Amino acid sequence: MRTYSHISRDTALASYAAWDQGKFWEMHDLLFENAPELDRDVIESLARKLGLDMDRFIKSMDNMDHLDELQKNLDMVHDLDVWSTPTVIINGTMIKGAQPYENYRQEVDKALKELSSLDALGYLKSAFLGLIQPSAAYADGSAFGQGQVPLWVPAPRMKPTNEVRVGQKAPDFTLPSAQGGEITLSDYRGKKNVVISFFPAAFTPT
């Protein structure tokens, strides 16, 4: 079992407790801002600052409600033999410590290239292992912090050549709209033609 300081444990538990109330990242940021002076009193003052339900927060901390999840994360980190912060894993290649951008980019490019040459359906899985790693982030590929930023991302499955050609069925998708709600391509089936226009990125010349 990996050891860790009580401060690390308490700050991790505090992050989980804040997560329960939809404020994981807010707590995360405050904890980093206030490190290294993070005793229980400071942690509670941060929770108060975030407007958390304090009874619920304190109960979660006192009962160590999330200790099991924390332990699972630590076990996973241990299994992966991860000892540096940050450690990034891209398709099985581990990049230890903070490295130049180019190193990450190379690995991602390599992973993408391997993916597009795969015969079968493939996955790009990247795990971001930092100080805190809630288990739900990798358990089902879903987001944590109340649906905001997933840490473990199963990328879309790719076929060997997935060029979309004239005469083919358009791949279906659902995406959130800036005007609110979600749009699903197949909802227009039988009703409307659709023009899908990809732009490189916002704030680039249109």
Added chain:
Amino acid sequence: MSAYEELKPRFAEMDTQVLSVLVNNLPTLQAWSRGLNTSFPVLSDFWPHGQVALLYNVLRSEGVAERAIFVIDKEGIVRYVDIHDINDDPGMNAILRTLKEIESK
């Protein structure tokens, strides 16, 4: 984007929905589309990053999408594809021509 807006009545006549897809996150797209005053849905393909762009094979390795247009008919069949020069404006004529073809069938 503004070209689509100008042609809004034409698209309506031709039973056509325009969807813009960008790899940026929602707040960015909200700020961006507000500035452009667009009435068509602006969709965020941010996370997992560029998954729809990947699905259509138009995600570049630097993380942005190609300037690409797909016209899809009511049966969900792709009728026109243009992976355009990223620095060039693809214009509207080819899209309108495709829609007319679809209409005439």
